[in-house]
Amino acid sequence: MTRTITARELRAHWAEGREIALLDVREEGPFAEAHPLFALSVPVSEIETSLPALVPRLSAPIVVYDAGEGYAARAARRITALGYRDVAVLEGGLQAYARIGEVYRDVNVPSKAFGELVEAIRHTPSLPAAEVRRLLDEETDVVVVDARRFEEFSTMSIPGGRSLPGGELVYRIREAASSPDTLVVVNCAGRTRSIIGTQSLVNAGLPNRVVALRNGTIGWTLEGFSLATRRTEQVAPPSEETRAWARERAAAWATHVGVTVIGAEDLARFRAEAETRTLYTLDVRDPAEHAIGHPAGFASAPGGQLVQATDEWLGVRGARVVLYDDDGVRARMAASWLVQMGWDASVLAEGVALPDAFPVPASPRVLPPAEAALTPDDLAGLTDATIVDLARSPAYRRGHVPGAWHVSGPALARDLAALPGDGPIVLTSPDGRVAAANLTDARRATARPVLILSGGTRAWTEAGRPLETDERFVSEPIDVYKRPYEGTDNARAAMQGYIDWELQLVAQLANDGIARFHVARAPDAPRA
Structure with a gap:
């Protein structure tokens, strides 16, 4: 039986800087309505595809919760099946947490709250x-x-x-x-x-x-x-003159903040310790530069977005972070913000020679199904199949296999019974990975045969087959939060409400008391 952890025990990890990852395994919509400060949105249906990058160490402490939907226990089983060894369910779920800690709206809240603190x-x-x-x-x-x-x-x-x-x-x-x-x-x-x-x-x-x-x-x-x-x-790429100025200024500020610059031996030690201390190695340059070439093991995380959305790259609060660039500017500036946000962040020195091979911690076990996979031709030949698309709802709306029904991933086991027909059910998703990960849960929930479309909807289109946009929703489409700051069709009330919410984040941080943020002042600035 999966153990439980109390909200007070969870908060002690944050307050003391100990490693822990907190996963909200509901859909993104409910997550955006209320969640603890450092919670990650990882719907139970997307654990296999999202968790390995967010939590790369199998022995890292992981806590899962829901708001009474019954997803947490299922999520704990799936996480354990991947090979993670320290998994707990939050006792009493979100409701119990809210009795002793602040809950927050929206997404990427740690970064947004920190930004408001910086301004203040x-x-x-x-x-x-x-x-x-x-x-x-x-x-x-x-x-x-x-x-x-x-x-x-x-x-x-x-x-x-x-x-x-x-x-x-x-x-x-x-x-x-x-x-x-x-x-x-x-x-x-x-x-x-x-x-x-x-x-x-x-x-x-x-x-x-x-x-x-x-x-x-x-x-x-x-x-x-x-x-x-x-x-x-x-804006154009920098000239040599601009690069020289930026390098000097970034180095001075990073030194003032306390950013550590490490070499190859330090990185080798961090990697050797990655079984006992979670390590993230990130390339903060433009993704196009990363695609041309980067040191082995460094994932792309553009510096501005990394600071804006730390929870999309850094799942384990308290982990180590090493940033890379080839200019001496971008990694130092990004690291200066991460350090102020309470992360143990350092920068890899410019021009360091690194090996292409290094010790890699054991990785999560993602086992694709050995059977039950259909080709697009196989699926086209079925006359009595009911197709279920597990894509996020905006992707489903843009186009899906003709006749496909949209089912929200976490609600799959509940909503399969509402599907029409009595023939086989075929699961698909944009690239087939989420569909394959949910095959076992789907089979447990219905007596109908359940198959998957190999390669997902992408394979269907690559085979030259058409998509349609007619909508068939079995689940309420709450899988994606409508961001009032993206796009051009937002209601004025939603936009104003978002600004009003951001402006009160500093007060909410102060009341919560677990952020461990510290904003660096200018050198020799007088204290107020």
Whole structure:
């Protein structure tokens, strides 16, 4: 029987800096309504595909919880089956936790709460949308740089802005603002990335006046201003002069914060200890640079997104983190933020020679089914099959195998009985991996034969077969949280509600008392 852990015992791990991973195994929708600060959203149906990267050490302590849906016990069994050895269920689930700790809305909350704390401590400069609009209309020496991912910038952006993802800001900013007289405006969709981006430039000692666009594209929209769409303008890669300036400034700030720079021997020791201390090795450069080449074992994690969404890469709170770049800038700036967020983060020194082979800890056992897999031709030949698509609902809406029903992964065992027909059930998912991982649970829940589409919906399209967009939902589509800061069709009330929520995060952090955040002040800054 899986052991249990109390909420107080869980919180003690965080307060004392001991390793632990907390998994919310419900759908993302309910997760975004309420969860503890350091909880990860890992729906029970996606454990096999999501957990190995988030929790790479099999002996790392893992706690799972739900809100009474019955998913936690099933999740614990599946995690144990992967080879994890220290798995517990949170006693009393979310309700018990909420009696002694704060619960939070939305997603990527640790990073967003930290960003609000940075603004409160450092008084990060910002301007409202109306003032930025006036400056753009009346002044000529103003640049707007968008700190989000390029894809988000292209979807909707401030007119006249250019894409400069947050992890690249210090590295490239002088290509956008070569004169110290140029006003630099940093924006994102809401608040966090513009706060962190602006403060990064201030921390690096950029001589320019730098301000965040207060409340980002949400604030711009709420003022009634139009956004640009489908823009492709990007700030150029840095010149040697810019690189030299950025390297010197990043090194000075990282040293001030206390970022450790390690060499090959240190990394080898960390890797040798990875069976007893969780280790993440991440390349914070642009993903295109990572794709061209990177040291063995370093996963792609663009620096701006890593700081904005630590919970999408770093699943075990209290773990070690080693960051890599080839310029001496981006890893130091990203690490400086992670250290302030309570992570044991260090930077691999530039130009270090590393071996292609190194000891790798035992990895989770993901065993694909040896039978029950159909080819697209096999599936097309079945006349009485009921197709179940386990994709997230937005992917299902974009296109699915004709006739497929959408079932939310965690609700699969419950909702199979609601499917029509009495022939075989065929599970699919975007690449087939989630479908294969849920085959056993599906077979336990129905007397009907259950098969999987090998390679999933991707294999279906690669075989030249069409998709359809007619919708058939068996489960309520609560598997994805509708983010009020993405896209161009958000309700004004949702956008305003999101800004109001962000503004109260500092108070919520203070009441919770387990974050272990510490914002570094400027060198020799007087204490208030």
